[in-house]
Amino acid sequence: MTSSEESVARAEACANIALAKYWGKSPRGDNLTAVPSLSLTLDSLRTRTEVRFQSSLRSDEARLDGRALTGRPLERIVALLDRVRAASGETRRALVTTSNDFPTAAGLASSASGFAALALAASHAARTGWDRARLSALARQSSASAARSLYGGFVALAAEAASATPVAPIDHWDLTMLVAVVTAGPKPIGSTGGMVHTAETSPLYGAWVADAPRLYDEVQRAVLARDFPLLAQAMEQSSLTMHATMFAARPPVIYLRGATLDLIERLRQWRDEGLPLAFTMDAGPNVKVLTPSEHADALATRLADVPGVGSVLRCRPGPAARLLALDGPLEEAIPLPESEALP
């Protein structure tokens, strides 16, 4: 909706979990990544965001799940809005209203879905006409993992690439990602600070940057060939090498907890007993376990019984970020133009 007083758009984006991890920024700046990454977009972790440029507002305002944002979270939103304003000629301030359909308290990554939905809604409200690649680049400047959430299914972000690119569509491989939420206190350090500190102080950082492209290639090959054993090996090595690099920082960056390691031990036992699975951890203690969907029920039941596991969220491959209708229920989607109909 556009009038001289206001211009509004709504968008929805899903979170993604990297199978080949990004950890480290390129010396070229602009939040470009030092290593390539490859992720799976997940259907049941969604963020919905409305951006309302209004002539009556004196400054940008943002609410997440009903609470007003201040400080660094608000600054990151304003920085994205400023980029959109600078490129589009939009001069009004915006009211940003956003909600996650997954428990924020569970410590799951919300910056990927959050900045992807914000990039799409803000650009549309400012009538930029940007294509998906341009939107992915805008999201990446705020949070590199968000670049991947513009696309559905399996998605790559090459080292130092402006935008993510689709690797395989949502229906390419019938996998389920079970997120085992390991209850823990607040994060020791955010991912941006954690990776900068790792690059500056970990003697293993150079080895990580040198090996990450090989891990990425292996993950990509496994995904394209639907080779689950190869995927399991490569994605676990990517996550564990990333965490080993952080462990060697001074002081160390330790996101994993005792419950995380106990769970990994059990997962490896279950795999030895014949249950196909692959685990990965990000900047937090939760363990994300990937399995062919026919094994998801058995795995979810076992996970729920593990001491230290608070809850288990079940996710399937998810769709690309999309615009939502303004009138009527938020669920009613407006399809993007045909040329945009990527996975």
Ligand code: DP6
């Ligand atoms: C461990 O995208 O949150 O989840 O670009 O500084 O915002 P910034 O970092 P962010 O880092 C994600 C790191 C990761 C791995 C990954 O998603 O590739």
